[in-house]
Each structure stands twice: as structure tokens, then as C-alpha cells.
Amino acid sequence: MTKEIEFWFDFSSPYAYLASERIEELATRHGRSVVWRPFLLGIAFRAEGTKPLTHYDAKGRYSTHDFARSARLWNIPFSLPDPFPAAAQDASRLFIWLDRHRPQQAVPFLHAIFRAYFVGNRFIGDRAVVLQVAGETGIDMDQAARAIADQGIKDRLRELTREAVGDKGVFGAPTMIVDGELFWGADRIDMLDQWMTRGGW
Amino acid sequence: MTKEIEFWFDFSSPYAYLASERIEELATRHGRSVVWRPFLLGIAFRAEGTKPLTHYDAKGRYSTHDFARSARLWNIPFSLPDPFPAAAQDASRLFIWLDRHRPQQAVPFLHAIFRAYFVGNRFIGDRAVVLQVAGETGIDMDQAARAIADQGIKDRLRELTREAVGDKGVFGAPTMIVDGELFWGADRIDMLDQWMTRGGW
Numbered sequence: 327m328t329k330e331i332e333f334w335f336d337f338s339s340p341y342a343y344l345a346s347e348r349i350e351e352l353a354t355r356h357g358r359s360v361v362w363r364p365f366l367l368g369i370a371f372r373a374e375g376t377k378p379l380t381h382y383d384a385k386g387r388y389s390t391h392d393f394a395r396s397a398r399l400w401n402i403p404f405s406l407p408d409p410f411p412a413a414a415q416d417a418s419r420l421f422i423w424l425d426r427h428r429p430q431q432a433v434p435f436l437h438a439i440f441r442a443y444f445v446g447n448r449f450i451g452d453r454a455v456v457l458q459v460a461g462e463t464g465i466d467m468d469q470a471a472r473a474i475a476d477q478g479i480k481d482r483l484r485e486l487t488r489e490a491v492g493d494k495g496v497f498g499a500p501t502m503i504v505d506g507e508l509f510w511g512a513d514r515i516d517m518l519d520q521w522m523t524r525g526g527w
Numbered sequence: 528m529t530k531e532i533e534f535w536f537d538f539s540s541p542y543a544y545l546a547s548e549r550i551e552e553l554a555t556r557h558g559r560s561v562v563w564r565p566f567l568l569g570i571a572f573r574a575e576g577t578k579p580l581t582h583y584d585a586k587g588r589y590s591t592h593d594f595a596r597s598a599r600l601w602n603i604p605f606s607l608p609d610p611f612p613a614a615a616q617d618a619s620r621l622f623i624w625l626d627r628h629r630p631q632q633a634v635p636f637l638h639a640i641f642r643a644y645f646v647g648n649r650f651i652g653d654r655a656v657v658l659q660v661a662g663e664t665g666i667d668m669d670q671a672a673r674a675i676a677d678q679g680i681k682d683r684l685r686e687l688t689r690e691a692v693g694d695k696g697v698f699g700a701p702t703m704i705v706d707g708e709l710f711w712g713a714d715r716i717d718m719l720d721q722w723m724t725r726g727g728w
Contacts, residue, residue: 384698398728497585527599
């Protein structure tokens with residue numbers, strides 16, 4: 327069995343977007359597969375008593391500056407969308423449906439959504455935008471609309487969120503988990519890299 | 528004029544301790560001097576609406592795990608003290624006094640305090656412990672007691688805190704500033720290293 331990197335994310339997280347652009351290269355280098363796990367970051371914030379980074383004052387200004395600085399360091403196109411953040415559950419639901427029923431289309435859709443928001447400034451909080459991006463990725467838009475409205479898919483997103491927040495101890499995005507070890511933040515990819523190389527320390 | 532790295536810290540911060548063990552080597556390598564700047568982290572937390580890491584639930588468990596994991600990665604002795612955190616204003620005041628009046632003793636005292644708390648589990652929230660550590664570092668304990676009680680020194684710590692929180696946009700510790708650019712967190716030392724090497728990006 328191929329070992330995995332669990333990648334817990336919400337489409338509204340800039341750092342999750344940045345990490346999503348780097349994690350596959352890292353996984354390939356270590357002979358691992360990426361298991362993409364969307365969850366509702368807002369639920370994690372509520373459980374912890376925290377909030378989106380940009381809703382803090384000084385921390386918000388720092389983060390806004392650091393999103394772009396980190397993106398330049400890693401050569402990833404980025405601009406902070408406006409409005410920000412977005413409630414991204416529609417995109418997450420569609421990702422879950424694709425992952426189950428059209429696995430070939432799931433990861434391309436994931437990257438397309440992240441880039442639509444964080445490069446193209448398209449507001450993924452609107453269902454119409456999510457469906458447009460799906461269409462551009464070659465996904466049947468009517469099928470996508472049904473998937474987003476599917477109760478079983480909605481339940482699955484709640485279930486993943488419970489798993490993240492309740493069982494795994496996830497409180498922010500991205501959270502990467504290898505062999506039970508959590509790494510929180512796009513800026514921990516190098517540490518994760520070392521962890522896999524050395525088999526922990 | 529030698530260029531500087533401003534190192535903003537509170538003696539109660541585990542990540543500030545870890546970074547304090549690495550920053551001088553980094554500065555030397557880049558021909559810079561470290562300017563040590565204590566401030567009252569609790570004031571920054573209050574201004575931001577945040578709190579000590581270990582006071583969060585999942586984030587607290589993660590951080591507790593990560594303090595030790597980061598310390599092992601960087602080969603720095605560490606154990607999380609109990610009780611934690613400590614109100615470290617006495618140690619900060621004495622550091623400020625030493626920095627002004629006994630500059631040779633200031634940095635050795637700084638490292639001694641950090642290590643007393645984060646290696647030796649000695650509660651630096653107690654003035655008696657601060658004075659003991661001062662004594663062990665060769666500082667006159669009566670002089671140290673007067674320094675801690677000095678109104679001008681107390682005022683200076685408040686002033687530094689206002690400078691950090693009000694002017695510089697500091698919201699956590701450690702915060703390292705080079706040429707006006709902020710880097711928050713012990714885990715950003717490698718990024719800071721690259722920033723100085725490349726002169727920004």
C-alpha cells in the first residue's frame with residue numbers, strides 16, 4: 327500500500343492554496359500519494375475560538391503581507407481576492423462528489439477552484455462561479471449542480487469536518503498528516519519534507 | 528553602521544526561547560547584530576483578542592507537541608515548564624536595566640533566564656527565581672532587585688510594548704525585524720535567512 331500524505335484544507339484558505347501547489351511534488355519525491363480532505367474551516371475556528379487571519383488586526387496585516395511574500399518565494403501566482411474569505415462549502419461538496427464518482431476530474435477541479443479564487447479573483451462563495459469553473463474543467467454543469475445539492479455529499483463534508491476537528495486535532499488549514507504526525511501551515515512543508523526523509527526524529 | 532536584526536520577545540514564549548538559541552549564529556553569518564527587544568506579550572494578546580497557545584484546545588495540544596518537536600529538530604534542550612506560562616515582566620525589566628548599565632551581562636542573563644525556565648523548569652514568574660538566576664550569572668542581586676523596582680525601567684518596558692504593538696505591528700513572539708520586514712515565529716528563521724541572503728524578493 328502506498329503511504330499517504332493527508333492534506334486537510336478549505337478552499338477559502340490562502341495558505342492551503344499555496345501548499346496545494348507544492349504538496350504533490352513533495353509527495354512524489356517521497357513515493358507517497360496525496361489524500362485530499364476538504365473540511366469546514368469555519369467550524370474549526372468556532373471550536374477553537376479563533377477566526378480567519380484577516381479578521382485580526384496586526385496579525386491580519388502581517389498575514390496579508392505574508393501570503394504574497396510566501397507566494398513570491400515559492401514562485402506561485404497569487405493575489406488576495408476581494409471579497410475574502412469565501413464560504414467554500416459548495417466547492418468542497420463538488421470535490422467530494424468528484425472524488426467518489428469522477429476521480430480523474432477531482433484534483434484538476436481542486437486546483438482550478440483554488441486558482442480561480444487566489445489568482446483570478448473569482449468569488450468561489452457563489453455557486454454559479456463554482457459551476458462555471460467546473461464547466462471549464464470539463465465537468466458536466468448539471469451533474470455538478472446536482473452533486474452540490476446532494477444530501478449524502480453534504481453529510482460527508484460534515485463528517486469530514488468532525489473527523490478533522492474532533493478526531494485528528496485539526497484547527498487550521500492546511501494541515502498535513504503523515505503517519506499520524508500533524509504539520510500545520512504552508513510554511514511547514516520543509517519540516518514535513520525532513521520528517522519524511524528522516525522518518526521522524 | 529552594522530545592520531541589525533531586531534528580536535522582539537517575551538521570556539514566557541517557548542518559540543522565542545527556541546529562536547533565541549539560533550538567532551545569534553544567523554546574525555553573525557550575515558554580519559548583523561542582534562538587538563534584543565523585550566515586550567509584554569500579554570498586552571499584544573489583549574490587543575489582538577488572542578491568548579497563549581496552550582490556552583487553546585487543539586491548537587494548544589499541537590503547540591505543546593510542536594515545541595518539543597522543533598527543539599529536537601534544532602538540537603536545543605527543551606521541556607515545557609509547569610506552571611506555564613509565566614508573567615515575565617521582572618526578568619524583562621532586569622534585562623532592560625542590564626542592557627543600559629551592564630551591557631556585557633545582558634545577553635548572558637537573557638539566555639540564563641530562558642534556559643532556567645525552558646530547560647530547568649524554574650518558575651521565572653517568581654521574582655526570587657529571577658534574582659537567583661541573576662546571581663548565578665554574576666549579577667549583584669541587590670542591584671538587580673533595585674533595577675526591577677525602578678520606575679524608569681518599568682516605564683521603558685511599557686514603552687517598548689507600545690512600540691512593538693502600536694508601531695511595529697508585532698502580535699506574537701518571537702518577531703524578528705530586518706530592514707522593516709517582519710518575520711513571526713521560530714519556524715521562520717530559515718525564511719529570514721533567505722531574505723537576508725537575497726536582500727528580499
